[in-house]
Amino acid sequence: MRLFAYALLVALAVCNSAWCIEQESAKDRADALVAAGQREAAIEELTRAVNVLRRSGGLYDPRQYALLNQLTDLHSLQGDVDAAVAALAYMERVSERTYGRQSTQHALSLAAIGAWQCRLGRFDSGRERFRRSIERLRAADDQQLIDALLGLARCSFDELAAEGIATSADSLASYRGPVQRTSRLNVSSPMFQHRVVKALRPDGEQALRNAAHLAETATLAPERRVAVLLQVGDWFQAKDHSRTARRYYASAQRWVKRTSGAEDPLAAPVQVLYAMPSLALRSSFARESAAIERYVEVEFTVRADGEVDSGRVIMSELGKSVADETLQALKVARYRPRMVEGTALDTEGVRFRQAFR
Numbered sequence: 001m002r003l004f005a006y007a008l009l010v011a012l013a014v015c016n017s018a019w020c021i022e023q024e025s026a027k028d029r030a031d032a033l034v035a036a037g038q039r040e041a042a043i044e045e046l047t048r049a050v051n052v053l054r055r056s057g058g059l060y061d062p063r064q065y066a067l068l069n070q071l072t073d074l075h076s077l078q079g080d081v082d083a084a085v086a087a088l089a090y091m092e093r094v095s096e097r098t099y100g101r102q103s104t105q106h107a108l109s110l111a112a113i114g115a116w117q118c119r120l121g122r123f124d125s126g127r128e129r130f131r132r133s134i135e136r137l138r139a140a141d142d143q144q145l146i147d148a149l150l151g152l153a154r155c156s157f158d159e160l161a162a163e164g165i166a167t168s169a170d171s172l173a174s175y176r177g178p179v180q181r182t183s184r185l186n187v188s189s190p191m192f193q194h195r196v197v198k199a200l201r202p203d204g205e206q207a208l209r210n211a212a213h214l215a216e217t218a219t220l221a222p223e224r225r226v227a228v229l230l231q232v233g234d235w236f237q238a239k240d241h242s243r244t245a246r247r248y249y250a251s252a253q254r255w256v257k258r259t260s261g262a263e264d265p266l267a268a269p270v271q272v273l274y275a276m277p278s279l280a281l282r283s284s285f286a287r288e289s290a291a292i293e294r295y296v297e298v299e300f301t302v303r304a305d306g307e308v309d310s311g312r313v314i315m316s317e318l319g320k321s322v323a324d325e326t327l328q329a330l331k332v333a334r335y336r337p338r339m340v341e342g343t344a345l346d347t348e349g350v351r352f353r354q355a356f357r
Contacts, residue, residue, distance in 0.1 A: 084176070122177070156199050165275045197239055222256075275333070297353045
């Protein structure tokens with residue numbers, strides 16, 4: 001009997017080892033396919049790896065988590081938002097079973113899943129997970145809580161990205177959900193700024209205020225404090241509350257001075273809100289292999305309040321209507337102004353290039 005039990009254990013170990021090899025092989029093939037740009041085939045291999053883990057380690061094997069996160073990324077790049085959301089739902093169940101619903105680690109997972117939900121255009125679902133994460137992280141590490149608070153605010157920036165409004169250099173590229181410019185977001189409409197303010201929701205603003213308080217009082221590296229205060233300032237600048245924004249910018253600049261050799265992020269204007277021209281937004285979806293880029297380059301002054309003034313086209317490879325559309329978009333753009341010793345100043349000769357595919 002003992003010999004039979006021993007033989008059974010050996011057989012199970014070999015079986016598990018074989019499953020492990022199969023899972024690792026599928027993962028390696030998926031990585032190679034991703035590198036080759038073959039996303040659909042990579043998804044098939046990653047799905048196979050997940051299924052192997054479920055057979056060998058159970059439905060909630062924690063090793064699935066990283067694979068499901070990679071599947072979310074690939075599905076979203078393919079434009080299959082529903083499949084990406086399904087992968088996230090399973091990630092959440094795996095995390096809860098592995099770490100426990102009230103654990104700090106599960107709270108961190110909720111924040112990561114919430115960030116993905118917002119990037120996929122599921123804003124309500126994303127915010128709900130951020131709120132649960134924040135509640136559980138209040139007694140945890142300040143850095144982790146700050147990350148969750150900033151993530152909740154970034155969900156509003158994703159909501160603006162869904163309508164073709166950039167709030168940073170990479171916000172439109174980071175967003176993976178559907179993008180649609182609606183008639184209410186015509187930049188020449190007086191309702192445009194109202195729509196921006198509506199998207200910058202009160203829960204995000206309160207989260208940023210809390211993050212700023214922690215940045216000023218908790219034990220953080222100076223560069224981390226600066227990054228938090230800049231994000232809070234950019235929020236208010238995008239809302240056109242320039243006086244409030246300048247208070248946070250001035251505080252950030254004070255922390256920069258305390259860091260030896262640190263580069264001042266307020267030494268030159270930085271764009272914090274820009275509604276991409278409708279034609280540029282539509283043409284951004286052109287297939288890369290068939291895309292030819294043409295440019296409109298504009299020069300203007302960024303005023304101390306962050307608004308654009310005296311814009312003029314200095315180079316255009318396209319017609320006048322396209323150049324005019326770019327100028328119109330810049331009229332409602334907002335910039336983080338140049339600051340010297342905590343004082344915002346006008347900056348002349350700022351240049352911006354808009355690409356059209």
